[in-house]
Amino acid sequence: DFSCPIWLDFSVLDSSCLPILPFNKSHTRAIKRVGPHCQDILSIIFGSLLGDAFAELRNGATRICFQQESSHREYLLWLHRKIADLGYCNPDVPEVASRPGSSGKTRFLSRFKTWSFTSFTWIHSVFYVNGVKIVPKCIELYLTPLALAIWIQDDGGAVSTTMKIATNSFTLSDIQFLCDVLDRLYNIKATPMSAGYPGQYCIYIKAESMQLIADICKPHTHPSMYYKFNGYM
DNA sequence: CAATATTGGGATAACAGGCTAATAT
DNA sequence: GATATTAGCCTGTTATCCCAATATT
Numbered sequence: 001d002f003s004c005p006i007w008l009d010f011s012v013l014d015s016s017c018l019p020i021l022p023f024n025k026s027h028t029r030a031i032k033r034v035g036p037h038c039q040d041i042l043s044i045i046f047g048s049l050l051g052d053a054f055a056e057l058r059n060g061a062t063r064i065c066f067q068q069e070s071s072h073r074e075y076l077l078w079l080h081r082k083i084a085d086l087g088y089c090n091p092d093v094p095e096v097a098s099r100p101g102s103s104g105k106t107r108f109l110s111r112f113k114t115w116s117f118t119s120f121t122w123i124h125s126v127f128y129v130n131g132v133k134i135v136p137k138c139i140e141l142y143l144t145p146l147a148l149a150i151w152i153q154d155d156g157g158a159v160s161t162t163m164k165i166a167t168n169s170f171t172l173s174d175i176q177f178l179c180d181v182l183d184r185l186y187n188i189k190a191t192p193m194s195a196g197y198p199g200q201y202c203i204y205i206k207a208e209s210m211q212l213i214a215d216i217c218k219p220h221t222h223p224s225m226y227y228k229f230n231g232y233m
Numbered sequence: 234c235a236a237t238a239t240t241g242g243g244a245t246a247a248c249a250g251g252c253t254a255a256t257a258t
Numbered sequence: 259g260a261t262a263t264t265a266g267c268c269t270g271t272t273a274t275c276c277c278a279a280t281a282t283t
Contacts, residue, residue, distance in 0.1 A: 029238070029282070054273050059238060069271055090240085097242075102270065109271085116239060133273085154272095157250050161262060166249045169273090195249080196266035202249090207262055228250095 030061030030116040037119065040146060041086050044079070045123060046139065047147030050178075051154025054133070055124040056113075062120035067111035070096060075153060076110050078222045088114045135174035140181045148186075148213075149220035158230035162210055165203040168195050175201050188213050 045064050049055060053066050066083075068076040077093065084091040094110040101107040114120070126136035143151075155166045167175050175192045182188040182203075189206040205213055214232035226233040 031238095052272060056274085061239080063240085065273085067272070071271095095242095099244085105270090107270075111242085113240075131274095155250075157252085159252085160254090160264090164250090166251095168249055169247095191263090193263085194265060197248080200248085204263075 030059070030118045033061075033115065033117045033119060038086065039144065041083070041088055042142055043144040043146040044083060044150060045120075046136075046142035047150030048079075048154065049123070049127050049133070050135070050139070050147070050151040053154075055120070055127055057121060057124045057128075058116070060121060061116035061118050062124040063113045063116045064120065064123075065111065065113045067109060070108035070110065072224070073108075073110050074224045075222045076112075079150070080112050083112075083114060090115075133169060135170055135178055139178070140185065143181060143185060145216050146220045148182075149217035152213075152217060152228060153221060153225040156225075156228040158228060159204070161230070162207050163205045163213070163228065163230050164193070165190075165205070166195070167192075167203050168197070168200040170201075172199075172201050175203060179203060186212065186216060188216075 045053075048064065048066060052068070053064055056063050056065055066076065066079060073096070080089065080094055083089045089112055094112045096108050096110050099107045099109060126138060127133055152163070152165060156163055157166065167178065170178075172192055179190045179192060182190050188209045190203050190209065191206070192201045193204045194200075195202045210230065210232045214229045217229070218233055221229075221233065
């Protein structure tokens with residue numbers, strides 16, 4: 001059982017982080033879309049925001065936006081299915097859009113967004129400071145196995161005998177914090193490492209922890225992303 | 234009905250996944 | 259020599275802002 005050991009310990013959460021009223025699908029205005037939000041949707045959102053998604057705040061309501069190139073379309077559709085089944089986005093399968101790429105090529109991408117929720121705005125506020133995405137201090141409460149799997153499917157990649165997670169845009173102290181959280185929650189050993197650009201760092205998973213992180217993530221990983229676990233999955 | 238909120242999608246650039254490879258243990 | 263860790267680079271993919279159309283109050 002790899003469930004997050006401190007999940008459901010809401011005692012350290014600020015009350016503004018807690019949903020207030022039951023969510024009712026007949027409510028079509030964001031102001032009426034409230035919680036409680038289940039563990040799965042919060043895991044998906046937190047994992048995605050650590051990775052490739054972004055949160056858009058407008059009129060006091062927030063929506064979460066997902067986009068992938070066609071090479072990762074199967075993964076995007078898998079993610080869309082999960083979010084649609086939870087009732088958080090349009091269930092229509094996202095279309096493939098084309099864009100002019102470099103050197104005359106055409107790119108293909110797919111994307112979707114959740115509905116706007118007033119009760120998602122606290123998520124925006126913990127992830128964005130002055131318009132810049134940061135690692136939220138409460139990440140330890142939401143980095144469940146599902147969130148971890150989605151983060152790695154977004155940002156992970158095989159390197160030599162191990163895996164790196166592309167955390168380029170976060171600060172070194174935030175990245176060290178993430179490494180500490182991985183150790184505390186799951187006993188996964190990881191260290192920040194240069195990303196090859198000034199001020200940019202990745203997370204490298206130590207070889208001794210590769211089997212562990214693969215085992216934790218496998219139930220929540222789409223087969224098209226197994227390769228990111230470098231043979232351990 | 235007018236005003237306002239919400240959604241899907243166009244557009245753009247900084248950068249980040251995928252890769253090779255050197256160095257250390 | 260084998261395995262593990264660290265480093266860096268290339269290029270097309272994120273991550274983001276914004277707008278027009280539509281829906282709701």
